[in-house]
Amino acid sequence: MxxxxxxxxxxxxxxxxxxxxxxxxxxxxxxxxxxxxxxxxxxxCPVFATIKVIGGKWKPRILWHLREGAATFGELRRVVGVSEKVLHENLLALTRDGIVSRNPVKEGEMVYVEYRYTELGLSLVPVLNAMGDWGLRYAGREEKCKGSSVT
Incomplete structure (x- = not known):
């Protein structure tokens, strides 16, 4: 493919x-x-290409959740906390960019769709982990700054 x-x-x-x-x-x-x-x-600045693909308000949240494994549209909607329209648009963009795949699953009579990382998308997981670690350190720094304010 x-x-x-x-x-x-x-x-x-x-x-x-x-x-x-x-x-x-x-x-x-x-x-x-x-x-x-x-x-x-x-x-x-190769970071520009990365941000173009994973940037925005909702894509990082979607990708962060998919690190745990495949998820249905409904699961992503609940976890990410976004409207159906916005989630659909972001998943469509991630699918077009080859980061996420859309896979129909049939269990008995029920058919649903799972979203999961593609091979290319899996290569982003270490990047997301590093960004998550940095974000936690940055958030901790912000808290220390707030706690040490001089009155």
Missing amino acids: IMPCPFEGLPHGDQIERAGKSLPGGKREAAVEMGKMEIDKIRD
């Missing part, structure tokens, strides 16, 4: 050329240059 490009949505390669050919005059060069600038952002 071919995984989608994690840089989906960023112009690259022949996409830059095609976009440039469909625009008139000076806009063509500007489009090609803008596409190259997006690629340069990734090269200059």
Whole structure:
């Protein structure tokens, strides 16, 4: 199975050329240059590519929960605490980026869908763990700062 490009949505390669050919005059060069600038952002800061895929308000929460294993839509909705529409949009984006897979499961007459990490998504777990550790240390630092205020 071919995984989608994690840089989906960023112009690259022949996409830059095609976009440039469909625009008139000076806009063509500007489009090609803008596409190259997006690629340069990734090269200059690879964290940008990671944040583009896992960033936002809800994706980190979804991915954090999936570290424990597969989950149904309803389980994710309860744990993450988000509307059905927003959860659907975020799961769709994570699926398109090849981070999460959507797997129908049939038990007897009942059919439901489980979401789980893909192989590519599993490679994010150490990143999420490191971010979680850092977040706990940062939160502890914030608490120490609040507790040591001078009156």
